[in-house]
Amino acid sequence: MAVSLTINNEVVTVDADPSTPLLWVLRDHLGMTGTKFGCGIAQCGACTVHVDGRAMRSCQFPLVSAVGTHIRTIEGLSPDSSHPLQRLWIEMNVPQCGYCQSGMLMAAAALLRQIPKPTDDDIDQYVTNICRCGTYARIRAAIHKAAEAMPG
């Protein structure tokens, strides 16, 4: 079944079963591989995208539910890696293997949209993704620094 989706401000057409998780639509049908598969049960958050501005784990979000929403993926977080979080991720050497970091960035960006100056408790509550390499302390520090840098 062909449906239209709005992803990173572009309208695209996808022919896939409506129950297909958005994750696999992005990755396999549209070739947008920045959004990662980690667990498939909305535990790890590697597949986090924004749906109408809110963080959403796309592995449990079917295509049919995505129709009519605005989806943003890591590829569209900024046009040129200029989002303060992206810049700080580089500057503060945050990622190790990097596989979870698309999801971490999307979770952190959604947090800053909702709470421009988050506390440590806010970060604990909103950024619940898994990083097996253990980059949590740097992620926390980078979110705080980004909050300072962003107009809030």
Added chain:
Amino acid sequence: MSENPNLDRRQFIVSSLAAIGGALVVGTRPDFAGAASADATVWDKAAGAGSAEFTPWILIAPDDTVTVRVTTPDIGNGTLTQAAAFVMEELGTSWDRIKVEQASPNRDFKEDGVYSKVGGFLGYFSGRSTGPARMATYLQVAASARERLKAAAGHKWGVPPSEIEASNSILTHVPTGRKVRFGEMVAKAAAITLDREPKPKDQADWTFLTMKAPAKLQIPEIVNGSAVYGMDVRLPNMVYAALRQSPVHGGKLKSCDFNAIKNMPGIHAAVVVEPGKPRPSDLKPPFPFGVTTAQSAVAVIADHYWQARTALDAMPVEWDDGPGSHWKTTEQMNAAAFAALDKEGEKIEKSTGDVEAALKNAGKVVERRYLTPYCEQAPLEPLNGTALVTKDRVEVWHPSQHSQMGFLVAADETGVSPENVFFHQTYVGGGFGRRAFSDDIRMVVAVAKQFPDRPVHVIWSREEATRQGRYRPLMAAKFKAVLGEDGLPTAFHARVSGGPGFFVLGLPDTALASGVVPNVRIESQVVPFHIMTGPYRGPGYNSNTFFVETFIDECAIAARIDPLEYRLRLYGKWGDIGWTKCLKEVAAKAGWGQRLPRGQGRGIAIGNWGGDGKPEAGTTCATVAKVEVSKSGQLKILQIDVAFDTGRVLNRDAVATQLEGGTLFGLNMSLNEELNIKDGRIVEGNYDQYPMIRMADVPRSLHVHFGGLSNNARFTEIGEPPVGPIGPAIGNAIFQATGKRVRTTPLRKHDLSWT
């Protein structure tokens, strides 16, 4: 290794092949106006026209771009960046001119081990970026390239090369100020023969290594989603395969009914993989092929992964479990491991002095038993890989931890000559040992060869990856020590047991067993478990450090000596100042000795990875944990401090990241991780059953301290060392907080309540 590695052959070839693309990525790190870059998608890409290959390790293009070839896959530990840093030190280029790419195992094979002969079996193994042989190679080839560039410019200007400086990729004739770019000189430089190769700088003269701390080169690709991991490989005409293997390791597929699913959308085929008998091979893999044996499996192939996965779940499949199903429960296996400790071990791992005599004359004896369970490395990128098999050629795209091993496995599985096997190393979404054995590559190729002429991307579900692991082995230990009048051990008797493939590493090679205690006997016993095992970050060491450092704590308590003071006295006998420096540094920074309220406690532990039982070798790591245990038994980690001794440090920030990450890896291992067995099968499948620490679980005070460094002339590994001491540090802290001693992991399963 020859003194001038790889300068004796194939040196300085000017490439005239197709043009190269490649944009530099500009970073924002303040130390570096521009940043070097990484490109894991340059898969056997031809060199640019006019580029000069300064040995197979370095290539310089007319636009001054320096390409550095790296054998070690980067699993997040910065191997690519460290290789660039070595070249940076000697070449006289600038950081933003350097690109790194993975070295081709195919070329290595065709050119007589041109890469892998540096570093032996670790040549292509991830993690060993700072091995002495590797470092020497990069420094030498960069210095040699620099001197050739200077000689070429000297020839152009008719001046001696000694009057020329190389800096920022520009050659300057110092007396006259004439300048020429590296890129303009590469063709001439490539033709130059030097009478003798230059000697790299003394370490005291370094200006980049040990001084600068560049961030990982691939981060700009990570933050915009463009980095290509194995999971992200996309090829024309590619199909996807979903995989299921015998739920009981060693079992066999009895039947599967493809007809039930063949009309589902997008489905192409179901293929069956049966473990083959090892075939005679002269390929000489770095690990024996036996560890790569494929399990009995079935895979469904479809246009898209979700179609394959859905159909596989719907397909009726029956298994013959085989003998492994006799292991009914975890408790049964734990009991078998403990029972094996009651008789003399089949192998004597170490024997010094006379333990029997010491035990006979014993004053105070401390005897304890410990156990650590099976654990899964659980890298966040599930196992996967892509292969295209044709009649006489194999191509593999894979997130490997050992691309040379993977390359040879692909040749072995297909019977295709290695000359026609091409292995493309991608970025790796975590390794921790899981991707070292190449059993995943064998499975990918075994599936793909049954669906030839199209690229097949085989993906393990998370549940499949968890249940089909090469786990940290289940291990049990019984330790006995005789304490002398000063409270320190005069004899140490250890028995350890575990399933086939368990590691004693981290026990006979401890300071405790290598000179600190005069009488030592260590025995080991293999128990015939069917569960498959393999390397897990800090193999052996990750279990043994928990046993040894919990036991030392128990000895300290028995001797009524403060646990820090006890270790200072004990390890003060070890001829390595780094041990006491680390203990003192971490204790001071953690506030050791300061009073704590009831229900809180501090614990300390220390270990050494890679020292092989010798002082001033390997990496020593000491950790203090501060915990709080509520009366109802809720455990909270309040603070972690870590000190370490690698001798010296090449990149301070890179070392700090590994110490932070390794400590949290060991924290999760000790707190949370356990695989259970039911009727021979692994119970846990996904992160809901195999918990991982998250942001809220990480203490907000987590600090790495540099004051333990001995400045001994060595640069040793940092990925594994922090995994050992964190668990026993927490266990020892729990004892201080509650009076309860934990002797098994995961700690979360213990009742820690107190009154």
